[in-house]
Amino acid sequence: MSRSHIALVGKISGVCCFIFIVLCICFYKTIRAGFIEAQFNRANMYIQGDGNSQDFKKAREYLEQSAAAGSDNAQYMLGVMYEKGQGAPQDISKALEYYKQAAKKNHAKAEYALGTMYDHARGVPEDHAEAIKWYEKAAKQNNSSAEYALGYAYFKGIGIAKNIEKGMQYLQKSADNGNVKAIFYIGSLYYDGQSFPKNPKKAFPYFEKAAYKGNTDAQFYLGLMYANGIGVEQDYSKAIYWYEKSSKTHPTAAYNLAKMYKEGLGVEVNYNTAFELLKKAANGNNVQAQYGLANLYDLGDKIPQDSSKAAFWYEKAAKQGNIDAAYALGEMYLEGRGVGEDFTKGFQYLEQAAQNGNADAQLKIASIYFKGINVPIDHNKALEWYQKSAEQKNKVALYTLGNIYEQGLDVPKDISKAVKYYQEAAEGGDVDAQLKLASMYSTGTNVPVDYSKAIDFYQKAVNQSNVQAMLQLGQIYEQGKGTAQNYQKAFDIYSKGLSNHSPDLQYAVGLLYEKGLGVTKNIEQARTLFKQAAQQGLVSAQCAFAKIELNEHVKDPNVQVAMSYLQAAAKSEDPEAMFILGNLYLNGQHIEKDVKHAKDLLKLSCDKGFQNACQSLKLIH
Incomplete structure (x- = not known):
C-alpha cells in the first residue's frame, strides 16, 4: 500500500473515531436526559399518587437522584418538599439551597419561591428589596405569581417605591395569565375603593372570574353583592348559590348564609339549617357567628337554652375582641349562670367591654360602684361611667343621670341638667324618662306646669304601648287638664291598652x-x-x-x-263600697239586717270623706 493510501486510511480512521466519540457523548446525554426525566416523572407519580399510593418519601428519593443529575425542576420540587416537610422533616435551609440551585438555571418558579423566602424571612433575614429582585427575574418569564407579588409590592410600596400605575400593570398582566389571586385583588381594589374610586360594578367581573376559578373570597363577595344589590341587581337566589359555594371553607359566607335561612331570604325559613351553618361559621372562628351562637344558647331562641354553651361561645368571641360577648360573659359570671359565680372574673370582662366602648357594660360598672356591689361605694367612679355610657346615648344611663342631678345624689342638685338628661333619654325612646318628664310638666314638679309638653311626652310613651301613659293621657283629655275636654280622645287612648x-x-x-x-x-x-x-x-x-x-x-x-266583690272592696276600705254595703246592712237588702255594722261601715266611709255616708249617718241619728 502506498504512503498516500496509508495516510488516507489514517485520516478516515481519525474522522470515524471523532464521530464515534461525538455519538457516544450525544448518546450519553440522551440517556442522561432520559434518566433525569424518568426519575423526575417517577417522583411526580408518587407525589400525585398516579398509579401508586401517594408517597412523598419515595418521591423525594427519586427527585434527589434527578436533582443530583442537574434537573432544575427536581431541584425546585425538592425545595418545595423541604419547605413543606413532605417526605422528610421540614428543613428551610435545604429548601433555600435547592431553590437557589434551580434559580441559577433561571427556573421561574424557583426564582419566585426565593422571592417569597426573602419577603417572609424564611431561612434568611427579611429583605424585601432582594425579594423584588427575584420576583422581577421570574416575572420576565411570565410567572403569574411573581407578577402578582410585584403588583402588590408596587401598590403597598414594599421593597420598592410605591407606584400604583406599575402595580396595576403587573396585576393586570398576572390576571391575564390566569392568576386567581391577582384577579380577586383587582376586584377588591375596585370594591373597596383602594387607590381608585370605589366602583363595585367594575369589581363584579373580576370577582365573578375569580369565583368561577374557585376563589372562595370572590365567591363570598359575589354572594354579598347579590344579597345586598351592590353593583348588581339584588338576587337572593344567586346570593344563596355563591354563599353556598364559598361557605365550604369561608366562615363569614357560612354566617351570612345562616342569616338568610333564618330570615327566609331567597329560601324557605329553615332554623335547623341556619343553626348548623352558624355552628360551622363559629367553629371556623367567625366572631359574629360565635357571638350569635352564644346568644341563641343564652336566650333559648329556637333551641334548648344552654347557659354553659352560651358562656363557652361568648368566651370564644370575647377572646377575639367582641365587646358585646365580653359584656354578656361578665354578666354571666356575676350571676353564676352557666359558669361558677365569680365577681372578679365578671368584673374583668365588664371592664374589657366598657373600656372598649360597650355602653351596657359601662352602665353596669356605674351601677356596681353606685350601689357598692362587692366594691366600696364610689359615686365619683359611678358618675364617670354613667357619663361614658350616656355619651353613647344609653337611655338608662341618661335617665339615671337625670335622677342623680334631680335629687342631688353626691352632686349639686341641678334641675336643668336633670331635665336635659331626661329629655335625651326620652327622645331616645326611654319610657321611664318620657313618663318622668310628662309627670313633671303636668304637676309642675321642679318645672313650670306645661300640659302641652306633658301631653307630648305621654303620647310618646303611649306610642310604645305604655299602660301608665295611656291612663294618664286619657285622664288629661277626660278631665280637660290644660286642653279641651275630649271624651272621645280619652276613650280611644284608654281602649288602646285593653289588649294588655x-x-x-x-x-x-x-x-x-x-x-x-x-x-x-x-x-x-x-x-x-x-x-x-x-x-x-x-x-x-x-x-x-x-x-x-x-x-x-x-x-x-x-x-x-x-x-x-262589694265586701272585698269594703274590706279594702273603699269609701263608696263601705257606703253601699252599709246601706244594704241598714235596710237588710241582699244581706241580713245589721244596724250596728251598717253604722260602723258608714262612719268609716264618712271618715274617708264620702259625703253621702255622712248624710246617711245623720239620717240614722
Missing part, C-alpha cells in the same frame, strides 16, 4: 261606657269590663261591678258575686 288586660284601663273604659261619654252608652259592655278588672283585684272596679249588678236592670244579675 290592664285593670285600670278596663275600669276607665267601663266608666265611659256606663256614662255614655265619648261612646254610646252600653251598660252590658261596662259590666263586662268592670268584672274583668274586678277579677284582677281592682277595688274601684269591684265596687262599680257590684253597683251595676245590684242596681241596674242587667241580664242575669248575679247578686252573690256582686256581694262578694
Whole structure:
C-alpha cells in the first residue's frame, strides 16, 4: 500500500473515531436526559399518587437522584418538599439551597419561591428589596405569581417605591395569565375603593372570574353583592348559590348564609339549617357567628337554652375582641349562670367591654360602684361611667343621670341638667324618662306646669304601648287638664291598652261606657269590663261591678258575686263600697239586717270623706 493510501486510511480512521466519540457523548446525554426525566416523572407519580399510593418519601428519593443529575425542576420540587416537610422533616435551609440551585438555571418558579423566602424571612433575614429582585427575574418569564407579588409590592410600596400605575400593570398582566389571586385583588381594589374610586360594578367581573376559578373570597363577595344589590341587581337566589359555594371553607359566607335561612331570604325559613351553618361559621372562628351562637344558647331562641354553651361561645368571641360577648360573659359570671359565680372574673370582662366602648357594660360598672356591689361605694367612679355610657346615648344611663342631678345624689342638685338628661333619654325612646318628664310638666314638679309638653311626652310613651301613659293621657283629655275636654280622645287612648288586660284601663273604659261619654252608652259592655278588672283585684272596679249588678236592670244579675266583690272592696276600705254595703246592712237588702255594722261601715266611709255616708249617718241619728 502506498504512503498516500496509508495516510488516507489514517485520516478516515481519525474522522470515524471523532464521530464515534461525538455519538457516544450525544448518546450519553440522551440517556442522561432520559434518566433525569424518568426519575423526575417517577417522583411526580408518587407525589400525585398516579398509579401508586401517594408517597412523598419515595418521591423525594427519586427527585434527589434527578436533582443530583442537574434537573432544575427536581431541584425546585425538592425545595418545595423541604419547605413543606413532605417526605422528610421540614428543613428551610435545604429548601433555600435547592431553590437557589434551580434559580441559577433561571427556573421561574424557583426564582419566585426565593422571592417569597426573602419577603417572609424564611431561612434568611427579611429583605424585601432582594425579594423584588427575584420576583422581577421570574416575572420576565411570565410567572403569574411573581407578577402578582410585584403588583402588590408596587401598590403597598414594599421593597420598592410605591407606584400604583406599575402595580396595576403587573396585576393586570398576572390576571391575564390566569392568576386567581391577582384577579380577586383587582376586584377588591375596585370594591373597596383602594387607590381608585370605589366602583363595585367594575369589581363584579373580576370577582365573578375569580369565583368561577374557585376563589372562595370572590365567591363570598359575589354572594354579598347579590344579597345586598351592590353593583348588581339584588338576587337572593344567586346570593344563596355563591354563599353556598364559598361557605365550604369561608366562615363569614357560612354566617351570612345562616342569616338568610333564618330570615327566609331567597329560601324557605329553615332554623335547623341556619343553626348548623352558624355552628360551622363559629367553629371556623367567625366572631359574629360565635357571638350569635352564644346568644341563641343564652336566650333559648329556637333551641334548648344552654347557659354553659352560651358562656363557652361568648368566651370564644370575647377572646377575639367582641365587646358585646365580653359584656354578656361578665354578666354571666356575676350571676353564676352557666359558669361558677365569680365577681372578679365578671368584673374583668365588664371592664374589657366598657373600656372598649360597650355602653351596657359601662352602665353596669356605674351601677356596681353606685350601689357598692362587692366594691366600696364610689359615686365619683359611678358618675364617670354613667357619663361614658350616656355619651353613647344609653337611655338608662341618661335617665339615671337625670335622677342623680334631680335629687342631688353626691352632686349639686341641678334641675336643668336633670331635665336635659331626661329629655335625651326620652327622645331616645326611654319610657321611664318620657313618663318622668310628662309627670313633671303636668304637676309642675321642679318645672313650670306645661300640659302641652306633658301631653307630648305621654303620647310618646303611649306610642310604645305604655299602660301608665295611656291612663294618664286619657285622664288629661277626660278631665280637660290644660286642653279641651275630649271624651272621645280619652276613650280611644284608654281602649288602646285593653289588649294588655290592664285593670285600670278596663275600669276607665267601663266608666265611659256606663256614662255614655265619648261612646254610646252600653251598660252590658261596662259590666263586662268592670268584672274583668274586678277579677284582677281592682277595688274601684269591684265596687262599680257590684253597683251595676245590684242596681241596674242587667241580664242575669248575679247578686252573690256582686256581694262578694262589694265586701272585698269594703274590706279594702273603699269609701263608696263601705257606703253601699252599709246601706244594704241598714235596710237588710241582699244581706241580713245589721244596724250596728251598717253604722260602723258608714262612719268609716264618712271618715274617708264620702259625703253621702255622712248624710246617711245623720239620717240614722
